[in-house]
Amino acid sequence: MREEEILQRAFAMPLTSPSYPPGPYRFVNREYLIITYRTDPVKLRAVVPEPLDIDIREALVKYEFIRMPDSNGFGDYTESGQVIPVSFRGRKGSYTHCMFLDDEGPIAGGRELWGFPKKLAQPTLRTEVDTLVGTLDYGPIRVATGTMGYKHRQANLSQVGASLAAPNFLLKIIPHVDGTPRICELVEYHLEDVTIRGAWTGPAALHLSPHALAPVADLPVLEVVSAIHILADLTLGLGMVAHDYLQQPSRRLVTAREMSLAG
Numbered sequence: 001m002r003e004e005e006i007l008q009r010a011f012a013m014p015l016t017s018p019s020y021p022p023g024p025y026r027f028v029n030r031e032y033l034i035i036t037y038r039t040d041p042v043k044l045r046a047v048v049p050e051p052l053d054i055d056i057r058e059a060l061v062k063y064e065f066i067r068m069p070d071s072n073g074f075g076d077y078t079e080s081g082q083v084i085p086v087s088f089r090g091r092k093g094s095y096t097h098c099m100f101l102d103d104e105g106p107i108a109g110g111r112e113l114w115g116f117p118k119k120l121a122q123p124t125l126r127t128e129v130d131t132l133v134g135t136l137d138y139g140p141i142r143v144a145t146g147t148m149g150y151k152h153r154q155a156n157l158s159q160v161g162a163s164l165a166a167p168n169f170l171l172k173i174i175p176h177v178d179g180t181p182r183i184c185e186l187v188e189y190h191l192e193d194v195t196i197r198g199a200w201t202g203p204a205a206l207h208l209s210p211h212a213l214a215p216v217a218d219l220p221v222l223e224v225v226s227a228i229h230i231l232a233d234l235t236l237g238l239g240m241v242a243h244d245y246l247q248q249p250s251r252r253l254v255t256a257r258e259m260s261l262a263g
Contacts, residue, residue, distance in 0.1 A: 012109070012112065019104060019109065020073050020074060021072075023238065024236075025071065025072050025073060025074065025235065026072045026233075027068055027071045027072075027235070028070040029069055029233065030071075030231070030232050030233065031067040032064060032065070032229065032230040032232075033066075033125055033132050033146060034083075035226075035227045036060055036063075036224070037060070037063065037206055037222065037223060037224045038059055038061075038223040039059050039061050039219045039221065039222055040220060041054075043220070044056075044059050044061065047218075048084055048086060048097075049095075049171050051088065051186070052086040052095055052169060052186070053086060054084065055087075060084070060085050060225065061082055061083070062085070063080075063144065063208075064079070064082070064083055065078070065079075065080045065125040065135075066078065066079045066080070067125045073105065074106040077101055077102055078125055079106075079118075079123060080100050080136040081117075082096075082098050083097065084096075084097050086169065088167070088169060088242065092166060093167035093168055093169055094166065094168050095168075095169045097219075098117050098119075099117055100120070100121035100123055100214060101119075101121065101123060106118070107119070112174075114172065114238075115172020115173065115185070115187045116170055117171070119213075119214070121136060121137065121214060122137040123135065127150055130149065130150050132148045132149075132202075133147050136214070136216070138213060141214075144208050144216055145206070145207045147204060148203065148204040148227045149202030150202065152201065152202030154199070155199035155200055155201050155228055157199055160196055160199045160230060161194065161196060164191050164194050164230075164232065165190070165191070167188050167189075167190060168189050169186055169187065169188055170189070170239070171187075172186075172187045181245075181246065183246075184244075185244050185246075187241060188239060188242040189236070189238065189239035189240070191235070192234065192237040193234060194233070195232060195234070196232045197233065198230070199229065200228070200229045201226065201228050202229070203227070204226075205224060206224055207221070208220070
């Protein structure tokens, strides 16, 4: 295989049988159960990377269960994890802290393209009689259970649309062959061409269990604030680099801060 051909085909690994195709990545009938809760502000600050900021007074986390039955290139899968409301240089958005899903393609694509913090697990989202139920199992261990009353009240669609249009941030890390970071960036991406099919609120509960490799309970549930159930079609837009941690100014800043703390 000639070098020119390698470069033409080098959008994903493995070269001769990529784990996912090139985009765009369109999702139809994407279903969310999002339970917003208040957590320990000290623990929250410890997991959100600078230069992102959080509102310590609120200390909110959004626990998400997402069904994706029809997605271009990725197929049919389910996802679950924690998203944290943040601000970046005055703009409000969300930082994806962790995600667990059951499909190899979007795990590889999510990590390689955007920097999504995805790991393999067994999430579910389904309706049980009058209750929307989300679960997350890591191996044989149940680590998250979320429940919400099914379609109790219509949500404000303009507010839902605004929340889906807000910027999203990820910490993308790709190591060099010697194990040092080759890429360490804050990535910004947006959801595009969003069509909201419906959105509802209702009473909700969330239970998180400790697990060494799926540590969702490290951000404990102190109080459930709200819950929302969303059905939407959307395109997952590609990202842009919002902040490069490996640039020399960032290194000087870290060094100065470390020297200050040491003194």
